[in-house]
Amino acid sequence: MGAEFVALSLPPILIGICVAVACALPGNFLLLRRQALIGDAISHVVLPGIVVAFLLTGVVATGPMLIGAAGAAVVAVVAIEVIRRLGRIEAGAAMGVVFTAMFAGGVLLLERSDTSNVHLDVEHALFGNLESLIWLDATGWGSLVDPASLAGLPVELPRMALALGLVALFLWLFWRPLAMSTFDEGFARGMGLRTGPLGLALVVVSAIAAVAAFDAVGSIIVIAMFICPAAAARMMTNRLDHQVAWSAVFAALSAIVGYVLAGYGPLWIGASASVSAAGMIATVSGLILALAAIAGPHRKAVQ
Amino acid sequence: MTLALVTAGAQPDEAARRASPLAVRGLTVSYGQTPAIFSVDVTVRTGAMTAIVGPNGAGKSTLLKAALNVVKPLAGTVTVLGQPLAQMRDRIAYVPQRASVDWDFPTRVIDVVMMGMYRKLGLLGRVRATHRSQAMACLDRVGMADFATRQIGQLSGGQQQRVFLARALAQEADIYLLDEPFAGVDAATEKAIIAVLKSLRDTGRTVVAVHHDLATVPDYFDEVVLLNTQVIAAGPVAEVFTEDNLHTAYGGRLTTARADPESVAG
Amino acid sequence: MLADALLLQLGYNATLVTIGATLLGMAAGVAGTFLFLRKRALVSDAISHATLPGVGLAFMVMVALGGDGRALPGLLLGAGVSAALGLLCVQWLTARTRLGEDAAIGAVLSVFFGFGVVILTVIQTMTAGRQAGLEGFLLGSTAGMLRSDAVLLAVAAALVLALVMLLRRPLELASFDSGYAQAAGWSLARIDLAMMGIVLVVTVVGLKVVGLILIVALLIVPAVTARFWTDRTDHVVLIAGAVGGLSGYAGAALSAVAPALPTGPIIVLVGFALFLVSLLVSPGRGLLASVVMHHRYQRRVHMRQGLLALAQGQPIFEALTRRLLHRAGLILPDGVATATGQAAAAKALLDETRWSIVRMDQSFAAAATRYDGLTPIEDVLTPDQLREVDARIDAPQVVA
Numbered sequence: 016m017g018a019e020f021v022a023l024s025l026p027p028i029l030i031g032i033c034v035a036v037a038c039a040l041p042g043n044f045l046l047l048r049r050q051a052l053i054g055d056a057i058s059h060v061v062l063p064g065i066v067v068a069f070l071l072t073g074v075v076a077t078g079p080m081l082i083g084a085a086g087a088a089v090v091a092v093v094a095i096e097v098i099r100r101l102g103r104i105e106a107g108a109a110m111g112v113v114f115t116a117m118f119a120g121g122v123l124l125l126e127r128s129d130t131s132n133v134h135l136d137v138e139h140a141l142f143g144n145l146e147s148l149i150w151l152d153a154t155g156w157g158s159l160v161d162p163a164s165l166a167g168l169p170v171e172l173p174r175m176a177l178a179l180g181l182v183a184l185f186l187w188l189f190w191r192p193l194a195m196s197t198f199d200e201g202f203a204r205g206m207g208l209r210t211g212p213l214g215l216a217l218v219v220v221s222a223i224a225a226v227a228a229f230d231a232v233g234s235i236i237v238i239a240m241f242i243c244p245a246a247a248a249r250m251m252t253n254r255l256d257h258q259v260a261w262s263a264v265f266a267a268l269s270a271i272v273g274y275v276l277a278g279y280g281p282l283w284i285g286a287s288a289s290v291s292a293a294g295m296i297a298t299v300s301g302l303i304l305a306l307a308a309i310a311g312p313h314r315k316a317v318q
Numbered sequence: 319m320t321l322a323l324v325t326a327g328a329q330p331d332e333a334a335r336r337a338s339p340l341a342v343r344g345l346t347v348s349y350g351q352t353p354a355i356f357s358v359d360v361t362v363r364t365g366a367m368t369a370i371v372g373p374n375g376a377g378k379s380t381l382l383k384a385a386l387n388v389v390k391p392l393a394g395t396v397t398v399l400g401q402p403l404a405q406m407r408d409r410i411a412y413v414p415q416r417a418s419v420d421w422d423f424p425t426r427v428i429d430v431v432m433m434g435m436y437r438k439l440g441l442l443g444r445v446r447a448t449h450r451s452q453a454m455a456c457l458d459r460v461g462m463a464d465f466a467t468r469q470i471g472q473l474s475g476g477q478q479q480r481v482f483l484a485r486a487l488a489q490e491a492d493i494y495l496l497d498e499p500f501a502g503v504d505a506a507t508e509k510a511i512i513a514v515l516k517s518l519r520d521t522g523r524t525v526v527a528v529h530h531d532l533a534t535v536p537d538y539f540d541e542v543v544l545l546n547t548q549v550i551a552a553g554p555v556a557e558v559f560t561e562d563n564l565h566t567a568y569g570g571r572l573t574t575a576r577a578d579p580e581s582v583a584g
Numbered sequence: 585m586l587a588d589a590l591l592l593q594l595g596y597n598a599t600l601v602t603i604g605a606t607l608l609g610m611a612a613g614v615a616g617t618f619l620f621l622r623k624r625a626l627v628s629d630a631i632s633h634a635t636l637p638g639v640g641l642a643f644m645v646m647v648a649l650g651g652d653g654r655a656l657p658g659l660l661l662g663a664g665v666s667a668a669l670g671l672l673c674v675q676w677l678t679a680r681t682r683l684g685e686d687a688a689i690g691a692v693l694s695v696f697f698g699f700g701v702v703i704l705t706v707i708q709t710m711t712a713g714r715q716a717g718l719e720g721f722l723l724g725s726t727a728g729m730l731r732s733d734a735v736l737l738a739v740a741a742a743l744v745l746a747l748v749m750l751l752r753r754p755l756e757l758a759s760f761d762s763g764y765a766q767a768a769g770w771s772l773a774r775i776d777l778a779m780m781g782i783v784l785v786v787t788v789v790g791l792k793v794v795g796l797i798l799i800v801a802l803l804i805v806p807a808v809t810a811r812f813w814t815d816r817t818d819h820v821v822l823i824a825g826a827v828g829g830l831s832g833y834a835g836a837a838l839s840a841v842a843p844a845l846p847t848g849p850i851i852v853l854v855g856f857a858l859f860l861v862s863l864l865v866s867p868g869r870g871l872l873a874s875v876v877m878h879h880r881y882q883r884r885v886h887m888r889q890g891l892l893a894l895a896q897g898q899p900i901f902e903a904l905t906r907r908l909l910h911r912a913g914l915i916l917p918d919g920v921a922t923a924t925g926q927a928a929a930a931k932a933l934l935d936e937t938r939w940s941i942v943r944m945d946q947s948f949a950a951a952a953t954r955y956d957g958l959t960p961i962e963d964v965l966t967p968d969q970l971r972e973v974d975a976r977i978d979a980p981q982v983v984a
Contacts, residue, residue: 047423051687052626055694059797098808101874102863107686108625108808115801116856119849122723126845138719142701188441195433198423202485204388205412205495206436207404235701239694246687253424253469277702291705297698304691308681316422316682317471343901344889351881352956357889393885395901422682546943547955569943 022153024278026169027145031270031296033175034228037182038240039266041221043259044186046245047197052107053092053218054241056114057225058234060084060091062140063121065229070128077174081226088222091117092215143233145292146278148172171231178227185220186259193217194255232293239297240266247304250311269300336400339364339409339493339524340385345394347377347384354380356547358394362493362526363541367519369529369555372545373568378528379415379497381545386412386495398493408437411491413482415498421471427481428466431456434488456487461510476507483511494518496527500534512538535559590837597734598840601726604738605793605836605851606829609802611745612790613828614752615782616803617810617821621759625807626689627674627780629800632787633693634670635663636700636796639721640707647710654717656733656792663721664788670696671780724795724848726839733792740789744782751778752821760817793836795848802828805855812866831855883908884958888932890914894921895933935961938973 038054045051061084068083069075091113098109122137152158152167159165186193196203196210203210225237248261273296278289308314335341340362347354355377362368370378383389385396387403398406411434431453432445439445457463460480470478479499486494494515500508515525519540529535535542535555542559544550544567551563619625642662643653651658670692677688704718729737757765758775766772783803790799810823835851867873890905891914900906900919909915914925921929938961942948951964962970 046687047420049684049686051684051690052629055629055690097871098863101871102808102812102869104808104811105620105623105625107623108620108804111625111629111800111804112808112856112859115798115805115852116859119798119801119852119856122846122849123853137723141722191433191436191439191441194425195436198425198430199414199419199433201383201388201414201418202412202433205386205410205414207407235694235697238690239698242687242690242694246683246691249424249683250681253471254426255424255429258424281706286709288709289705291701294698294701294705297694298702301691301695301698304695308677308683311681314681317469344893344905346885346889348881348885351877353885353958356885356956357892392882393889393902393905566940566943 018153018155021156021158022150024274025153026150026172027148027292028271028274030148030169030172030175030231031145031274031292032267033172033179034224034232034236035240035244035266035270035296035300036263037175037179037224038221038228038237039244039262040182040186040259041217041224042241042245043248043255043262044193044197044217045221045241046249047255048214050218051242051246052110054221054225055238056091056095056110057088057218057222058229058237058241059114059118060087060121061222061226061229061234062137063087063117063124064226065140066121066124066128070124077170077230080230081223084226084229085219085222087117088225089215089219092218139233140229141233141235142291143229143231143236143293145232145274145296146289148231175227175231178224182220182224185216189213189216232296236293236297239300240269243297243300243304244269247300247307247311250307250314253313265300265303269296269303273297273299335361335397337364338362338397339399340495340526341397341400342381342385343395345381345384345396346392347380347389348392353377353392353547355384355545358545358549360543360549360552362524364524365519365522366540367515367525367527367538368541368543369527369535369539370543370545371529371532371535371567372550376546376567378545382412382495382497382526382528386410388412408489409492411486411489411494413486413494413496413499416475416479416482416501421473421478423470425470426466427457427462427468427470427473428453430470430481431484431488434485437489453484453488456484457481459487459514460484474504476503479503480507480510483514487514491523493524494526496525498528498530500529500531532564590834597729597731600734600738601729601793602833602836602840604734604741605726605832605847607738607741607745607832608786608790608793609806609828609830609832609835609851609855610825611741611748611782611828612786612799612802612832613806613810613824613826614745614748614821615779615786616805616828617807617824618755618759618779619783619803620807620811621817621820622762622776622779624685625804626686626800627671628783628787628803630674630689630692630696631667631671631780631784632791632796632799633700634673634696635667635787635791636697636721637703638662638664638666638669638700639718639791640700640703641666643707643718644703644710656730656736659718659721660788660791663791664784666696667784667787671784720795721791722795722797723846724791724793724798724851726793726836726847729792737789737792740785744785744789747785748782751782755779756817756821793832793847794851795846798848798852801852801855802831805852805859806831809855809859809862812862812869827855827858831858887912888958891925891929891932892936894925895929937977938965938970941973941976 042054045053064084064087065080068079072079094113095109098104098112099106125137148169148171150168152164192203192208192213196208196213200210228237244262244265247265248258251261252258274292276299277292277295281289338361342358342360345358346356358381370381372378380389384391396403398409435449454463454466457466460483462477462480462484465473465477470481473481483499499511519525536559539555541553542555543552544558544563546567550567551558619628639659639662642659646655646658647653673692674688677683677691678685707718754770754775757770758772762772765775786803787799790802794802806824806828807820809827810820813823814820831851831854834854836847839845839847839850864871886905886908890900890909893900906919909925910917913922914928915921939955942951942961943955954964965973
């Protein structure tokens with residue numbers, strides 16, 4: 016647990032924690048609004064957003080990709096609302112139509128365009144590559160206070176920390192309106208709150224978390240983190256603030272345990288190579304949810 | 319008589335409209351191609367308790383929601399004390415239908431009441447001891463102080479309704495709009511709620527409630543608006559709550575209404 | 585070359601695959617309609633994502649047994665077992681905890697898929713796994729399919745379609761009116777089980793063609809598309825079957841021409857194009873129709889209210905109302921009614937007065953239900969009835 020850990024495992028673990036918590040926090044509100052699958056939809060449409068941004072700019076750069084993906088998320092949410100309201104189609108089906116079509120469009124665009132020299136493919140989009148985010152300049156724990164080495168940190172870490180900060184800031188700032196409009200939208204509107212834009216803002220913030228995470232860890236972990244920690248947390252408590260805190264703990268725990276199991280688990284049982292960290296983190300979050308569903312103190316609704 | 323029917327309640331002069339705590343004109347809301355309410359004019363009297371009654375699907379709840387811009391009207395204007403609604407939000411408290419809410423939401427009774435103070439607290443205003451004691455006082459007024467830290471899903475229907483009323487009290491408004499406050503509540507709760515509403519009126523506040531129990535209208539309310547998509551009649555209970563008008567509002571459906579019109583209107 | 589593909593002239597395999605995809609699309613369209621009508625469309629998303637660990641584990645088991653890990657029947661069997669497990673998890677979470685079905689679906693699909701990815705990375709490290717080609721299950725790939733696999737696909741798709749058509753009646757009944765279905769002696773739980781069973785089979789058969797990420801589209805898009813054209817359950821079923829079949833056929837044919845492209849996205853986009861057309865131009869639910877109808881309706885409401893206000897000598901507050909009346913030549917710019925305006929106003933008031941009598945009188949109960957504040961009463965009552973109504977107006981007015 017020395018230099019090697021700091022260089023090879025610490026950055027991915029920290030990035031994993033940031034991703035997990037950044038997705039889990041807004042996931043609480045999506046869950047309570049019965050919009051849990053919006054997270055699913057968002058993470059699917061991130062791909063076409065990024066591909067379009069790449070085709071327009073010709074480079075794989077964070078800025079355009081972030082804008083492209085967030086734009087795709089907004090397009091998807093608006094399209095879902097239009098189909099739901101004007102076409103009078105149930106929300107789940109509207110969602111299913113929109114995100115599959117956009118994802119299919121993204122895949123085809125990707126296959127048709129020349130992306131062989133850039134790091135952009137469907138599998139990477141789904142699974143990510145958390146293990147590759149290593150810190151070559153680190154020589155030990157001391158590197159954490161060495162400015163020269165710190166400059167060599169994988170760029171995903173500060174980026175993801177920033178996304179986490181943004182999500183946390185949004186929730187802190189709009190906690191009261193979010194809680195109010197989630198619990199009782201009619202009352203919130205009666206108070207003069209603009210619940211429509213607020214709901215859209217929640218989705219956009221979720222999309223930002225998803226997009227920032229997507230590059231590092233792929234979309235499957237994003238869906239898992241939107242839903243599983245919040246769902247498990249809901250079964251631990253009956254207070255919103257406590258639920259959000261529990262979800263953050265569960266998310267971080269999934270990231271740490273998942274990464275360690277993926278990296279070191281196979282070695283413990285005698286195998287040589289590691290397995291997908293993103294997949295393992297999603298799996299661990301599912302196990303936590305299963306435990307909460309079996310034994311959580313508030314797993315059932317009071318009747 | 320029939321011309322009067324069409325225009326009943328629709329002839330307030332400008333002065334009355336300006337002074338009224340809540341005046342709507344030409345309010346029309348439609349879901350799809352059928353109007354839920356059509357061209358409704360209502361001028362609520364200050365310091366009175368007004369009931370909005372009418373058959374199922376008459377647009378009673380829609381009228382309240384449109385008056386608060388909770389649903390967007392297709393046409394019409396709303397004024398509060400002569401001013402546009404947007405400037406007067408602080409003066410109105412709203413109690414939605416109990417069934418419109420997810421009672422499995424993870425929150426406690428006291429937190430729900432604190433929601434009523436949102437316009438005072440703002441986004442980040444610190445919750446001080448005075449706010450808490452104020453919220454407790456509101457709960458106390460509806461007899462729910464002992465339940466302050468309960469999870470809302472654990473309450474009975476009547477208790478939930480009282481908490482909703484306490485939240486409205488916490489708004490410290492001048493005008494209280496309630497959507498079916500007595501639907502599915504026990505007798506004790508109904509008594510408690512009406513006592514609170516009467517005390518509000520007696521201190522000069524204005525109360526408007528969607529109500530479905532014709533039998534209790536004369537006991538509980540001063541004014542009544544009979545609604546069936548349009549306003550059938552509006553005014554003091556003694557003048558307006560007549561067999562004729564009820565018949566117009568309910569049509570052939572009166573036999574299925576809960577109360578016997580003969581006994582209430584006679 | 586595209587024409588060859590569409591006319592099934594691209595060789596035996598491609599033809600089989602195209603026929604299979606067509607039959608599969610029809611079966612998916614019909615089966616998906618029932619899911620959609622029971623408002624459980626996205627359960628299929630959980631089912632399809634939950635197939636991944638099964639595919640991977642089946643591969644490992646077959647290799648461990650000394651066989652070829654890529655044998656399609658074995659992989660599909662594994663997919664079916666783990667999809668069923670995922671479905672059970674969704675049902676259990678929904679029934680036994682406070683979580684809603686949406687959360688249960690999201691949790692199951694992401695966790696099963698994540699676990700599947702773990703299995704795939706394990707397989708990649710196995711010697712036999714280097715060429716496993718399991719990625720084809722993600723997005724569908726029909727290029728270079730074995731003859732036996734193509735036959736399996738076509739036969740399975742035909743069987744599913746036959747099964748769906750066989751069970752169509754009870755499924756239709758349950759999704760149209762579950763209460764009636766129960767009263768008629770059907771067990772709703774069993775019908776639901778049958779529906780989920782069919783969806784599961786469609787998913788498994790479709791894995792190789794459409795891929796597990798997009799199979800959900802084949803189930804949902806046709807049903808939603810069909811819904812725009814009709815309000816009748818049996819018609820939705822038929823149209824959805826046709827849309828699904830057309831998507832499968834066109835998509836598979838197109839991808840036979842461009843083997844580098846994954847089949848799934850093409851099939852999905854063909855279906856989506858049909859959906860888009862329906863969304864825009866279908867009568868009733870279509871966007872264009874809705875927008876036009878809403879505007880027309882809003883104008884009628886404003887005109888009517890303006891006329892009533894004129895008739896009663898009240899001021900008109902809303903600018904839109906004034907503008908519309910002015911444009912119709914009913915008022916002058918200063919808000920004073922023109923001669924035509926006065927006549928129209930009087931007519932509107934008379935109409936309203938007649939309506940209020942109709943609505944008050946029980947003998948007109950049937951007519952009264954047609955009141956919407958806009959319909960002229962002449963459209964609803966016979967001239968005789970009108971005279972009867974007018975007789976009751978205290979001071980009958982004559983329309984100028």
